[in-house]
Amino acid sequence: MLQSLRSLFFPESCKSCDNELLEAENMICTQCRHTLPLTDFHRYNDPAIKKVFYGRLNLEEATALFYFEKKGPVQELLHNLKYRGHKNISNFLGNWLGADLAILDNYKEIDCIVPVPIHPKKKKTRGYNQVAGFGKALATSLTATYRDDVLIKSKNTKTQVFKGRFTRSDEILDAFTVAIDNSLEGKHILLCDDILTTGATLEACALQLLEIPNIKLSIAVMAIAQ
Known part of the structure; x- marks a missing residue:
């Protein structure tokens, strides 16, 4: 009532x-x-994201929930999440993708979910990391641990979402640091973010995570730019 x-x-x-x-x-x-334009990468073992990182990262699994187009419905959804305070969208999308992944054998061995971090100044301004709810929901669906203390964004870089691969600033490559944790050695880590464009941010984070001995690495994002 x-x-x-x-x-x-x-x-x-x-x-x-x-x-x-x-x-x-x-x-x-x-x-x-x-x-909404679902990719269904995980349903059909589509290697589209692995191809983005070909020659740069060795990934176990990689998927995106949606395709992203400028001025499209997914952009509106993610803008509401990132810039208009609707942080519950993050959890909603994590539950959506998590329900899909939970029934797939390829994702049942995920041990830990790690979100791409944002700089403390940006988090203070926005009030939240837009990827946190997404990661927590994935962790719940996959019965994995959620760790937001592994990756740290040490440099407050400018947004580079719509820059091309070759015009994107090199500063992103050393913007992140990792807290080495022996408990993560040999684990399968799922790195999650909101949108994949050139892949530079995810690559920078992945290279830091790969400093942890013997881990396996997978990626899940809310959307991938076409």
Whole structure:
């Protein structure tokens, strides 16, 4: 009853198309739920992300929930997450992808989920790391541990999402440090982030994680730019 009254006076809108949500809908409307561009990489062992890192990283598994296009519905969804305070979108997307991964043998041996960190100054301004909820939900789905104390962003770099691979600043390569933890030796780590463009940020984080002896590394992101 209270929820119905709240919906009447303070209607929620879809975080992708901005249409008003029906009472039974959560975060995104049913239409967007069925039309958002899913990659299904994990369902069909599609190597698209591994190809991005070919010759740079040796990955066990790699997937993305959505395809990302400028001015598309996924961009609106992620902008609501990153810049408009709707941090619950992160958990929502983690639950969505996590439900898919949990039934796949290739992901059942994941031991630990590590989110790409943001700099403390940016976290203070935004109030949260937009990847945290995503990572925590994945950890719950995969019965893995969630560790946000392994990677540290030590340099407050400017956003480089829409820079090309060759114009992207080299400073990102040494913007991260890793806290070596003996308990992670030999573990299978899933590194997660919001959007994959050139892969420079994920590569920088991965190279730090690979300083931990004998780990296996996989990647999961909310979206991959086309």
